[in-house]
Amino acid sequence: MSAPMAVPLSWMLALSGVVFVIGLIGVLVRRNALVIFMSIELMLNAANLAFVAFARQLDSLDGQVFVFFVMTVAAAEVAIGLAIIVNVFRLRETVYVDEINLLKG
């Protein structure tokens, strides 16, 4: 590592892991589709954080560039996901996944 006061890799990875797990738990326990969706975004951002951390550690640009791709994809995902959730809300007036249960078996 180049900078004298650099944050060690393990700290960054720990942060990224914590963020990922918060997102994971959010998806599993929350029932509001919008909150689930936000938790998924948290998971993607945890991955971004890991990419940047590794890119710095490895002194390679690949990881940093990857983050740009991920952010673009996440933006597209938001556009489509919100459209779907809004459409569901129009028909059912709820975004709670427990109450949207027409298909089962």
Added chain:
Amino acid sequence: MTPLIDVDWWALGPGLALSGGAMLLMLLEFVPAGRNSSRGALVALASLLAAAACVWRVHEVKRALFDGMFVHDTFTVFFTLLFCGIAALSVLLSWDYVKRMRINQAEYYALLLAATLGMIVMSASNDLITIFLGLELMSLALYVLVGFRRSRLESNEAAMKYFLLGAFASGFLLYGIALLYGATGTTHLERMAAFLAGSPLLSNPLLLMGGLLVLVGLGFKVAAVPFHMWTPDAYEGAPTTVTGYMSAGAKAAGFAALLRLALVALPDLQASWKPVLIAIAALTMTVGNVTALLQTNLKRMLAYSSIAHAGYVLVAVVAGGNEGAAAAVFYLAIYSLMNLGAFGIVALLGRDQDEPVLLSDLAGLGFKNPALAFALTIFMLSLGGIPPTAGFMGKFYVFRAAVQAGQIPLVIVGVLNSVVSIFYYLRVTVALYMEEPAGEPTAVSRSIPAVIGVVVSLALTLWWGLQAHALLEQAQRSVLGLM
């Protein structure tokens, strides 16, 4: 001096043709067309044909484009042609279905082309970044296609479940890629393999964790148990032609990426991923087949059957090596064809906006519409793996490859599962020929393009059942690109 952009434009042709076609479809919307115009389908077919022609023109050569992120080899060629074929058949099957369901045609076909492009990118990727981008391109288009019947709650609910779980799986995949990148210092598959060859780091927890997370992400896309929860709901709620398309295309694309990843990048990790895959394969076959037995809805039953078929392909992936990979590729081509045919027939049932998809809706069709009933019977027999259909040849080569690789217990599980599966496939035939309809037999829509599509799949299903050699040779040639 080398030119600034040094690419083989023919190898890149499918991407240009499909994205060009999708943009043209959107631009054409400025010139209004009637609801019954076939313009969208024609443009989509033309771009698929152009894509297939481009890749066929250079099918003998091997190219690495964009610094090796995108490779053009026999594997890419095989899958590009397969995806173009799947999409072209889907266009034929959708031709009148979308008009009947009042689906907005330009967007429908544009998204179909975009999803096909995503699949092609997945099969051609030699880098985790491009695999991820291809997968997202395919998935984002499919989320919208699943929810395309906006006014129907089922379609919306299916789209939401598919989207939330799909994005969740993408999160796993991405984190796995990040960890693999951290452990090996590269996202390029071949450089990753070179780094790992003989490396003492094979038990590095970062590496194992990354591999596992990527496996979860891809397992979700191919609907392997325990990541299959979205499949029945998404397949049931989606417009039937979309169900056919994604059950064939998305699965084949997921396996294409998985094969490349497992056999090119991580062959040295075999000892770690094989036991996991063996367990997943056995579970996938068993859960898929046993749950399919309980279904009364035809689309849902076919959804569980498609889960089971993912299990058979996984058996071939576990077998590994040239033979196993060839058997997997061979099986995917056959499975895509017969599944598309079956869903194509389901899409023909009903008039106007209604969609009779219960098993009991098939009652009496055997005599009212013998041709349709015959075709559906053949597809069911083929899905069940009964000779002389292509499905039998597919299963035969998969199990043979697994026996040669010494995976005897897995083969026994697979064969037992095939026997179980015959029960529910035959229930369709029983409903067609031996049950009395409660009222009028179900109406069948007329659609010449869809009939052409079904006849093509039927003819190939029977032809490959008798003459599987040509296809098998192509499959074997295709995996040579990986080794």
